[in-house]
Amino acid sequence: MPLEAIEEHRTPVPVLSFPRQTVASLLIFAVCWETLSHLSPLLGIPPFAVPSFATIARSMARITPLDVVVTLARVIGALIASFTVGIALAMAMYRSETLDKYLHPMVRILMAVPVVSWILFAVLWFPGVEFRIGFVLVVVCGPVFLVDTLDAMRNVPRELRQMMRSFRPTVLQFFIKLMLPAIVPTIFTSWKVNISLAIRVVTIAELVGAVTGIGHQLSVAQELFSVADVFAWTIVLVALLFLLEAVVARLEARILRWRA
Amino acid sequence: MTEIQKNGPPPIEVRGLRKVFRQATTGQSVVAIDRLDLTIASREVVAIVGQTGCGKSTFFDLMIGLEAPTDGSIRIGGKSPYADFDFFRGHMATVFQQDRLLPWRSALDNAKLPLELIGHSEEEQRERALSWLKRLGLENFTNAYPHELSGGMRQRVAIARAFSVQPQILLADEAFGHLDEVTAAELRETFLSLTRETGATAILITHQLEEAIAVGDRIAVFGQSARLLADIHVAQWPPSEYGTLREAIQWTLQNQRPDPRLAQAPSAAAQSH
Secondary structure, three states: OOHHHHHHHOOOOOOOOOOHHHHHHHHHHHHHHHHHHHHHHHHOOOOOOOOOHHHHHHHHHOOOHHHHHHHHHHHHHHHHHHHHHHHHHHHHHHHOHHHHHHHHHHHHHHHHOOHHHHHHHHHHHOOOHHHHHHHHHHHHHHHHHHHHHHHHHHOOOHHHHHHHHHOOOOHHHHHHHHHHHHHHHHHHHHHHHHHHHHHHHHHHHHHHHOOOOHHHHHHHHHHOOOHHHHHHHHHHHHHHHHHHHHHHHHHHHHHOOOOO | OOHHHHHOOOOEEEEEEEEEEEOOOOOOEEEEEEEEEEEEOOOOEEEEEEOOOOOHHHHHHHHHOOOOOOEEEEEEOOEOOOOOHHHHOOOEEEEOOOOOOOOOOOHHHHHHHHHHHHOOOHHHHHHHHHHHHHHOOOHHHOOOOHHHOOHHHHHHHHHHHHHOOOOOEEEEEOOOOOOOHHHHHHHHHHHHHHHHHHOOEEEEEEOOHHHHHHHOOEEEEEOHHHOEEEEEEHHHOOHHHHHHHHHHHHHHHHHOOOOHHHHHOOOOHHHHO
């Protein structure tokens, strides 16, 4: 079947929808888990390792909303800061070849450093917990926004740039009227990638150096050997990720409605 | 009100224009335009014809001011489109081969674009863009996105966008070349009548000889490196002789020297040199 035909026949899956197959696979997993939980003593598995759904539900009931809100605020705040820094630097690097030549190697190095190293650096360098977490998130997500934005700017068709310049815009108008709208689809993709990245990074950062947030609660659960609590907090993290992705997807559909 | 607005379009004077590019891969120099002299009077419609690679598009870029000449000059009312780039904001407009509409903007918003750049009030932008879209027969499609319009309609929006600033100088690069014959002829006619009505000076780059003869007051025939092979005043050729004129231009292009038949008209190439 030619590619166009495959594309034609592919049914778009709405965000947060639950098609039959998804429900079925979740149910199969749940049944297997529950069965394993009941059979664990017979299989020599410690009872706490595979808690039943009833136990997990009790852990879910004990979820503290404040920790959820704190983690969510850290993720959103850091993403906004990363986006602002990333896009500003991308615009500057697009304008100045010299700046690009100096900054590009630095950005590549930043992106190559493992998250754990950043967390350790942050713990050693900064006293404030919030600043440490913010620093780690921005230093991990910022370069992704920067590289994606810069690539997208360079890929704006030459024909459109020439047309725009022929009407003699100011530098600001050139960016506002052409470059920014042209890169919006890439910006949305970048946000989706970074949401997932930020949730994973914030969890590790909170796990190591925070006294609030989901990461911290996971650390407590680990100290208490409570797999049910880890399971419950993980469900919350996944739900948060889906929620944020749904918000971005909704915004994307609204803003990019001009696309055929 | 600027000098240009008060006195109408100023003449365009091209003197010793030369543009040399260095090829990125081989490092070799390529002479795209070699010492071109051309004068275009106010409100004149000049068609530039030439074979592919003769420097027409480079000339277009130099006229817009997107490229700096290597040598020589282009002067429009004493100003250079490159050095005095901002001076021509709102005075010069372009129509390209492809419509080059912004896909995220509706027809109306695309037509408004140059007016936004100039800084007209929102109301004036809307009013002027709407009036041009109406004149181009697009009153029922003002809110349509480019992908919802046909090729001809998109090019109409591009023409409305160019005229919306009421430019003194219009530049069109193969503006109708990609359309079917009927649509192209229709749009060409509309473009020409609007140009005459607004009193703009227009330069049309084309590879279609019929189009050049139908539209131009003058036809500048470019040889390789934009060497001016012939400068033809179309009015001096009766319509019954257009077939001969077409053949003579074609011969000129093929042989890279003026066809002797062009010398029969008073404004043939020999006189312009």
